[in-house]
Amino acid sequence: MRALIKTLIGDKRNFFTAAICILIAVIVLHTRAAPLTGLALPLMLLCGAAYLAKH
Amino acid sequence: MIGVLAATFLTASVEWVEAYTIVLAVALSIGWRRALNAALAAIAVLAILTTAGSLLLTRIGDLAVLQFLVGVFLILFGLRWFAKAIARGAGLKSLHDENQEFAELRAMPEINDSRAAWAIAFNGVLLEGLEVWLIVVALGVQTHHTIAAASAALAALLVVILAGFLVRKPLARVPENTIKFTVACGILAFGTFWTLQSLGYAWPFADAALFALFAFNILGGLTLTALFKKRLA
Numbered sequence: 201m202r203a204l205i206k207t208l209i210g211d212k213r214n215f216f217t218a219a220i221c222i223l224i225a226v227i228v229l230h231t232r233a234a235p236l237t238g239l240a241l242p243l244m245l246l247c248g249a250a251y252l253a254k255h
Numbered sequence: 256m257i258g259v260l261a262a263t264f265l266t267a268s269v270e271w272v273e274a275y276t277i278v279l280a281v282a283l284s285i286g287w288r289r290a291l292n293a294a295l296a297a298i299a300v301l302a303i304l305t306t307a308g309s310l311l312l313t314r315i316g317d318l319a320v321l322q323f324l325v326g327v328f329l330i331l332f333g334l335r336w337f338a339k340a341i342a343r344g345a346g347l348k349s350l351h352d353e354n355q356e357f358a359e360l361r362a363m364p365e366i367n368d369s370r371a372a373w374a375i376a377f378n379g380v381l382l383e384g385l386e387v388w389l390i391v392v393a394l395g396v397q398t399h400h401t402i403a404a405a406s407a408a409l410a411a412l413l414v415v416i417l418a419g420f421l422v423r424k425p426l427a428r429v430p431e432n433t434i435k436f437t438v439a440c441g442i443l444a445f446g447t448f449w450t451l452q453s454l455g456y457a458w459p460f461a462d463a464a465l466f467a468l469f470a471f472n473i474l475g476g477l478t479l480t481a482l483f484k485k486r487l488a
Contacts, residue, residue: 248338
């Protein structure tokens with residue numbers, strides 16, 4: 201069961217990094233900058249990956 | 256469809272190579288018959304999980320909810336592989352070495368005990384296969400190509416079995432990190448696309464945006480790898 205959960209969400213750091221990226225994308229989607237959400241999420245995920253790779 | 260098949264085949268290839276190392280290490284202790292028996296039992300469990308997961312997801316009537324769930328899980332999975340591949344590519348983390356993995360397994364005292372070795376092979380194949388299961392179910396259900404995705408995973412299994420039969424030692428020359436990096440870029444592209452689409456975002460150029468996302472991830476990942484490498488030097 202633990203292995204299944206780890207496969208689905210990874211560790212805590214991975215989970216929270218992805219959650220923050222998606223949350224920021226949702227916020228951008230509800231502002232006037234909404235058309236840029238398609239750029240914001242991949243950019244946030246790239247920053248998240250840089251953080252995870254370093255730590 | 257081709258993207259789904261390629262992502263599933265490549266993900267499965269990497270995972271089956273790792274599973275093969277475990278089965279090989281166990282087979283040298285308890286024999287091929289019992290080791291393959293354990294591997295087949297694990298694959299049977301994975302097949303049941305795939306059927307159950309697909310049935311569960313197809314029961315979700317709301318397309319947006321299904322798309323969001325699948326998208327988020329793909330982001331979680333893709334981000335993990337993406338970050339690991341960057342760290343390994345840049346030298347921040349050591350590369351996965353099948354020969355070392357094999358040596359460590361062979362050095363385990365439990366591997367000489369018939370029951371414990373069977374459990375090692377079973378758990379190993381099951382754990383490696385869970386990532387294949389996630390990709391088959393997530394990509395398959397969302398694109399209505401579950402059988403094709405499962406077939407791609409099985410094809411990868413056959414390729415690894417054939418290679419293993421010919422080589423009869425760990426498949427250490429498979430460029431695991433490059434494959435994981437490429438797959439992660441694709442999985443992240445699918446995850447990003449479906450997550451935002453489920454939230455009401457209209458992608459410019461519709462499905463073609465997937466290629467742009469894939470290219471963005473490849474370029475971004477390679478840039479990060481180069482930057483980290485430069486810092487380490």
